[in-house]
Amino acid sequence: MASLTLDAINTKVLKCEYAVRGEIVTLAQQLQQDLQANPGSHPFDEILYCNIGNPQSLGQQPITFFREVLALCDHPSILARSETEGLFSLNCAFSYETKDEYGPAEFVFESIGWSTSFSSCIDAIKRAQQILDQIPGKATGAYSHSQGIKGLRDTIAAGIEARDKFPADPNDIFLTDGASPAVHMMMQLLIGSEKDGIMCPIPQYPLYSASIALHGGTLVPYYLDEATGWGLEISELRKQLQAAKSWGINVRALVVINPGNPTGQVLAEGNQREIVDFCKEEGLVLLADEVYQENVYVADKKFHSFKKISRSMGYGEEDISIVSFQSVSKGYHGECGKRGGYMEVTGFRPEIREQIYKVASVNLCSNISGQILASLVMCPPKVGDDSYGSYSAEKDAILSSLARRAKTLEDALNSLEGVKCNKTEGAMYLFPRIHLPQKAIKAAEAAKTAPDAFYCRLLLNATGIVVVPGSGFGQPKLRPYGRLHKIRWEKPTFIKLNLS
């Protein structure tokens, strides 16, 4: 019989796993319901979701300028009204007296936790008008071009150029509902059968393993070296590639997450050049997950896009195929719920580009609000813009807070018995190593649970803290890890666990 029972659904669906929202989270949601029904029923007052990079769910505020522009684009009919200027200058005690929009000096006010300037509001109105002019009929409710609105892609390309100092083509950009759908699209193109392999870092963000499984391909792991701060060795890449080939796997692409997730390392330029050469030599598509490009917390490292590195090495479209993924969900903007992002696709022949376009067109287009936000993220207020002062104040506050929290949590974790934590150079996570005693490992086996999942479950039941067991990210066996999300607190609290 062929009805929709478990034994009759697509086995690739059954095989794929995604621990970030897996078993521990389900348990956490149950505990949360318990707390609501019976306050005091657990030794903690609230569940702290540290499993997902979801900053605004933990109190991080959105960038005011971005939200002002988005609100105006959502309801453009208010742009014509004079009251609108008054409303968007809600935080100002002064009324606007001159007609010269470049006129008065910035007035900065504190209000409900934001500081904003009057002229930032006028800037938002101008930016919204500019964006609406780029949308046919100013219709933000219409399906757009399947790659995204052309004018917004122009803006994003300009932003990429300003960042990298190398040209970027708006036709290379595909705006998507977050970076994840773009990753899925590329996996769909690259994977025809389980003979097609995609190289992924271990530990990795499990979107990659899940997507590869869903599309029926083979994940070819390459191991990052914890001892060298999660370094990426080319020798390891070569070794794994050879091994895969010897098993008859046709390796198609290399995934690099930079800054890394969950490991947080920022690649050194030299390392990046080696990776580019490796992909070029072996004919691999370089899938560069660069969604944390704005999250770098150490002074001695900088983000460089892989496209920039390739171009600086003299490599062009003929030499290497690179897909760069970016998102509005991370950085300092943290707009996860908007589902905005893009992939920049370079070094592909036109007939491939057509196929990518075709797949994108079946879904018609990504959400317009997310497209607008992507253009704002890639082309935010600049020095000299009226809105720059308040924008950069908000941005700096968020980034410096993240950097402080990275250090605080790292130090705190390193002070715990049996816990060792590498420095987080970037992204949003800590990936401490928990040295579990033999008794704990045996107890986990008896409970038929992976040792790190066992630890994480106990942690949840004792403290309400939700983390993701390291096995969800892949790791060499017997070295359990837990991924902690650092966005939550300035002053972390810990309860020491007795694992006896």
Added chain:
Amino acid sequence: MSPRALDYESLNENVKKVQYAVRGELYLRASELQKEGKKIIFTNVGNPHALGQRPLTFPRQVVALCQAPFLLDDPNVGLIFPADAIARAKHYLALTTGGLGAYSDSRGLPGVRKEVADFIGRRDGYPSDPELIFLTDGASKGVMQMLNAIIRGGQDGILVPVPQYPLYSAAISLFGGSLVPYFLEETANWGLDINNLRESVAQARSKGITVRAMVIINPGNPTGQCLSEANLKEILWFCYRENLVLLGDEVYQQNIYQDERPFLSARKVLLDLGLPISKELQLVSFHTVSKGYWGECGQRGGYFEMINIPPRTVDEIYKVASISLSPNVPAQIFLGLMVNPPKPGDISYEQFVRESKGIIESLRRRAHIMTDGFNSCRNVICNFTEGAMYSFPQIRLPPRAIEAAKRAGKVPDVFYCLKLLEATGISTVPGSGFGQKEGVFHLRTTILPAEEEMPEIMASFKKFNDEFMEQYEDHRGYSRM
């Protein structure tokens, strides 16, 4: 230079097989012409706002406030936003865990899913479970998720109406399944004949295909027909006996232009049938904010509701949804507003009703204008658009036109539609993009161009068509060669 991984030959074969005519050759040609300065009327996709339909005011007010919650605390916010929009924005923000910028539950905000369940309960007269309702970035994503779960391999077949909205054929190609067509009867107003269904299934099975699911699009796309209660019952019994999952694409449920066959959800008819079928027939229903009188295509908001799907299968579908983390939150609010619109007594109620009725009544008038307009053209016959947003006239191409198409290397209806585009700027989708009987040609256009512009558009079409027929018809009588 070493061999490259992404050469055409090594692309996933399934991707190469995919076709999606709605944004295919005609659309690309129209876009080229537009860039060259030609005025193009895009009727290739159901995209109301692109053709001048205004968004409903109330939802835009609410979502704008949700985008910029700091506005809610301003004493002057009431100058621009009505009190009920302000209250609603606060209501939806409270349902989120951190506003629009936080990932929600992967199935969508529980509070919105509850509103959807309440809506379904009111519509059908039977309560609905929010736990079985998943919000998605547009209904298309939901369709893709379900088809991906169902299709195990090339031996799995999905029954799809012909003509169909080519998302279905594209998705089936992408996932490596088999499309099992069942033909709708053009002469019977695109009706569904159960005998056609039986025949299609038998043929598929004789080729070793396991038929797993049946798609119905009600109201139909591109055909617009609204299924009768009797038809729906037949379909449900058929799926029950043949053990098929029924996939009910009901995205046009608000777009009804006749009174004989109002919209009936597959779920309602199923539950009316009672036990045992009501507890055993597996059904997934799809809806969206993109159509109806809302037309908010660009938001990408939709949902699907699962009925009689086993819990462990639901878990697997949840798992796949969780990989994408969550659907976009602003669209979830649009969905909530759609299923829970302003009520009598609300400040915005009258404006909301006026705007909605205005759109629906105009669509009904335009359905008639287009149908009548097409029927006045030479060699064109057109069924009335009972629902949805499209007109799907049959174009009886003379043999010489078909030959000319062949010489030009084009499928006949593509040839016709390209000539139509070049002559008039009207960008349609050839019927071959939706499937049709061998040797019978159609095109799909939308009924969405502004009402004031319709007469001119139809006149322009008629002029082109009648001249085309004049050019290609053999006046000494048709040659059937």
